Amino acid sequence: MRKKLPHRKSFLPSCLLPPASCLLPSAFCLLGLAQPAQAEALTALTPGIVINTFTECINDGVALVTGQNPVDQQGWQYAIDSANDGVDGLQVGGNAYEIYNLALKETADDILVAINANMPLTGVNGTPADDGNIGWGDLFFNFSGQDFSSASNAGDLFGVRFAGTNDSLVPDIGLYGDVTATSTTAENSGFASIDAYNQHVATYGCTGVDCDPSLGDLAANDTYFNQNDSLNAIASGTYLTGISYLSDAELGAAGYALNQFAGEHTIAFRFSKSSICDRGFCQANEITKSVPEPSGIVSLGIIGLAITTRLRQRRKV
Numbered sequence: 001m002r003k004k005l006p007h008r009k010s011f012l013p014s015c016l017l018p019p020a021s022c023l024l025p026s027a028f029c030l031l032g033l034a035q036p037a038q039a040e041a042l043t044a045l046t047p048g049i050v051i052n053t054f055t056e057c058i059n060d061g062v063a064l065v066t067g068q069n070p071v072d073q074q075g076w077q078y079a080i081d082s083a084n085d086g087v088d089g090l091q092v093g094g095n096a097y098e099i100y101n102l103a104l105k106e107t108a109d110d111i112l113v114a115i116n117a118n119m120p121l122t123g124v125n126g127t128p129a130d131d132g133n134i135g136w137g138d139l140f141f142n143f144s145g146q147d148f149s150s151a152s153n154a155g156d157l158f159g160v161r162f163a164g165t166n167d168s169l170v171p172d173i174g175l176y177g178d179v180t181a182t183s184t185t186a187e188n189s190g191f192a193s194i195d196a197y198n199q200h201v202a203t204y205g206c207t208g209v210d211c212d213p214s215l216g217d218l219a220a221n222d223t224y225f226n227q228n229d230s231l232n233a234i235a236s237g238t239y240l241t242g243i244s245y246l247s248d249a250e251l252g253a254a255g256y257a258l259n260q261f262a263g264e265h266t267i268a269f270r271f272s273k274s275s276i277c278d279r280g281f282c283q284a285n286e287i288t289k290s291v292p293e294p295s296g297i298v299s300l301g302i303i304g305l306a307i308t309t310r311l312r313q314r315r316k317v
C-alpha cells in the first residue's frame with residue numbers, strides 16, 4: 001500500500017514557502033528537491049504604525065503613519081509637518097523650534113530616520129528651561145495598534161533617545177523596548193498639554209491656508225494622543241541597541257531628498273531592526289506578497305500531487 005501522506009507533507013512546505021522561485025511548480029519544486037536557502041525579508045514598518053517626536057516643551061511635534069503616504073523609489077516615506085506651527089513665546093512659525101518633516105526608510109537590516117527642522121541635535125541654549133536648554137524629546141515607535149497613552153501605560157512602545165543633551169529619563173543614546181513615556185515640558189518651560197499648544201498656535205499663529213497646527217500625518221487634535229497630556233520623553237525601557245548618526249552625504253547616498261525641505265538641520269540616524277523583529281513585531285512581507293491565495297495553494301497542491309503521483313507511477317512501470 002502506498003504512503004501518500006509523507007509525499008504531500010514534504011511537497012507543500014518546500015514549494016509554498018520561499019524561495020519565490022519555488023512558487024511556480026518547477027521541476028525542482030515538484031520533485032521536492034532542496035533550493036538554495038534565501039533570507040526571509042522581514043518588514044517592521046508595515047502599514048498603520050505610528051512614529052512620532054515632539055520637542056522638549058511641545059512647541060512642535062510630528063508623527064508619521066506608515067502607509068499613509070507612498071514610499072518613494074528610494075524607499076523613503078515622508079510625513080510633512082506644518083511650516084507654521086513652531087512656537088517661540090508669542091512668535092509662531094518658522095522659528096528655532098520649527099519641525100518640517102519626519103522621514104523613514106527600512107532596509108533589509110536597518111531602519112533609517114531623518115528629521116528636518118530648525119533645531120539642532122543639541123537643542124537651543126539660553127532658554128527658560130531648568131537646564132537652560134530646550135531640545136528634542138525622544139522618538140517613539142508604536143507597533144501595538146493601541147493609542148499612544150494606552151501603549152505607554154502597557155510598556156508596549158519602542159523609543160529612541162537620539163539627543164544626548166535632552167532630559168530623557170533613560171541614560172544612553174539608543175533604541176529601547178518595553179517603553180513607557182513621560183512629559184518633560186514642566187522643566188522646559190513648555191506646554192502642559194497638546195491641547196494648550198494647539199490653542200496657542202490658533203491664537204497667535206498666522207491665519208489662512210497652512211496655518212493650523214499639525215502633527216504631520218495626524219491632525220493636531222487627533223485622539224491617537226491624549227490631548228490633555230504632553231508625553232514626549234522615554235520614562236523607562238529596556239536598552240536594545242545603539243544608533244549610528246548619518247551625515248548629509250550618507251543620507252544622500254541612501255536616497256533621501258536632501259535640500260528639498262526648509263529646515264536648517266536634518267538629524268538622521270539608523271539602527272538595526274533585528275531587536276524589533278526578535279520581539280515579533282516584523283512581518284514576512286515578501287512571503288505574504290508571494291504566497292498564492294488559498295484557492296491557489298489548493299490548486300498548486302493538487303497539481304503537485306498529480307505530477308508526483310505520475311512520477312511515482314512512471315517509476316513503477
Ligand SMILES: [Ca+2]
Pocket residue numbers: 060061062081082085099213214215216
Ligand atoms: Ca507640528
Ligand SMILES: [Ca+2]
Pocket residue numbers: 060061081082083084085086098099100
Ligand atoms: Ca512644524
Ligand SMILES: [Ca+2]
Pocket residue numbers: 056129130131132133134135166167187188
Ligand atoms: Ca532641557
